[in-house]
Amino acid sequence: MSGHEHPSLKYMRKEVLPTAFCPGCFNGIVMNALFQAFEELEILDLKKYVFVSGIGCSSWIPSPYIKADSLHTLHGRAIPVATGVKLANPDLEVIVIGGDGDLASIGGNHLLHAARRNMDLVVIMINNLVYGMTRGQAAPTTPKGMITPTTPYGNPEEPMDVARLLASTNANYVAKWCISQYMFLKNSFKKVLGEIKRGFRFIEVYAPCTTFVIRRENKTPGQKLKELMNTCIGLEKLEKMPREERTKYIPTGVFKENDKPGFIDNYRQYVSISKR
Amino acid sequence: MSKVFTVEVNGLLCKGCGICSEICPRGALVMDGVNSETGYPNPKIVGECVGCKLCMWFCPDQAIVVIKKG
Numbered sequence: 506m507s508g509h510e511h512p513s514l515k516y517m518r519k520e521v522l523p524t525a526f527c528p529g530c531f532n533g534i535v536m537n538a539l540f541q542a543f544e545e546l547e548i549l550d551l552k553k554y555v556f557v558s559g560i561g562c563s564s565w566i567p568s569p570y571i572k573a574d575s576l577h578t579l580h581g582r583a584i585p586v587a588t589g590v591k592l593a594n595p596d597l598e599v600i601v602i603g604g605d606g607d608l609a610s611i612g613g614n615h616l617l618h619a620a621r622r623n624m625d626l627v628v629i630m631i632n633n634l635v636y637g638m639t640r641g642q643a644a645p646t647t648p649k650g651m652i653t654p655t656t657p658y659g660n661p662e663e664p665m666d667v668a669r670l671l672a673s674t675n676a677n678y679v680a681k682w683c684i685s686q687y688m689f690l691k692n693s694f695k696k697v698l699g700e701i702k703r704g705f706r707f708i709e710v711y712a713p714c715t716t717f718v719i720r721r722e723n724k725t726p727g728q729k730l731k732e733l734m735n736t737c738i739g740l741e742k743l744e745k746m747p748r749e750e751r752t753k754y755i756p757t758g759v760f761k762e763n764d765k766p767g768f769i770d771n772y773r774q775y776v777s778i779s780k781r
Numbered sequence: 782m783s784k785v786f787t788v789e790v791n792g793l794l795c796k797g798c799g800i801c802s803e804i805c806p807r808g809a810l811v812m813d814g815v816n817s818e819t820g821y822p823n824p825k826i827v828g829e830c831v832g833c834k835l836c837m838w839f840c841p842d843q844a845i846v847v848i849k850k851g
Contacts, residue, residue: 509789510791510846511837511843512837512846517843522794522843523793523796526841526842528797528842529799529841531841532841533840533841533843534838534841536841536843537837537840537841537843541838715798725803726799726800726841727798727799727800727804
């Protein structure tokens with residue numbers, strides 16, 4: 506070793522490395538994108554940031570690995586805890602990192618209603634398509650026909666499109682990116698951390714589970730990453746295609762973007778009216 | 782062969798997933814041998830590195846770093 510280290514490592518707790526993720530797990534790439542966004546915004550000290558996570562593989566990202574204050578809460582309850590943190594001290598920027606099983610299935614209602622209230626949070630949902638931590642059972646985001654331990658003949662249910670669901674609510678920013686679209690993902694993180702500073706900002710990352718999705722397809726993580734570069738395409742490009750062909754692709758892009766006042770601004774206005 | 786860039790691998794962090802060798806546009810990285818401390822294969826540079834840093838940003842274990850010589 507001659508002193509060169511990965512640029513992400515300055516935001517990480519080096520004493521707990523190597524990470525507990527499986528070899529090739531895409532969670533680490535999401536971390537790289539997040540830290541590169543922080544680096545490009547010239548935020549070197551994460552004292553003003555609080556990371557909240559629930560239970561799941563991707564909830565491990567903030568809890569031991571990010572060198573910042575973090576709360577590892579109950580399964581699915583990351584958003585209520587984050588709401589409490591934000592309301593207790595609105596100066597802090599609260600970032601929720603969780604998986605699809607944590608945020609969209611057990612915590613689905615919390616996610617929906619935090620978006621409806623336009624709560625001032627950044628929510629990063631890493632969609633790995635299954636319940637990865639409990640050995641890959643079918644989740645609400647599992648595609649139809651996928652073989653999992655609980656659906657050995659192929660999943661009979663249609664998946665839920667979380668990004669489109671939240672785009673229908675009052676959220677300020679909703680985007681979905683594939684893990685292969687690293688630069689778009691990083692620019693999206695930069696946008697929600699540096700530009701849009703209020704309201705509910707949601708970024709979904711499509712990152713199939715290495716162990717329970719990719720290995721079942723007899724692929725290596727690198728081969729899947731290359732394949733995703735072709736299957737994930739932008740919303741505009743998708744709309745020009747014939748309807749039958751659209752199901753083969755994964756739509757990515759910015760679903761919604763505006764800068765409306767968030768819950769805290771609205772609540773302060775409400776309090777000022779009540780005191781009149 | 783003028784080598785401006787090269788890579789350095791932290792063998793203790795690398796888990797040998799092979800994303801770097803798969804993603805390298807020049808095919809300059811190959812998975813080689815077994816690290817005696819971790820038991821995972823580590824990447825080794827065999828071709829010319831052009832410094833695109835794809836391997837660095839796509840490394841899930843923060844083990845590989847692209848450095849500029851001189």
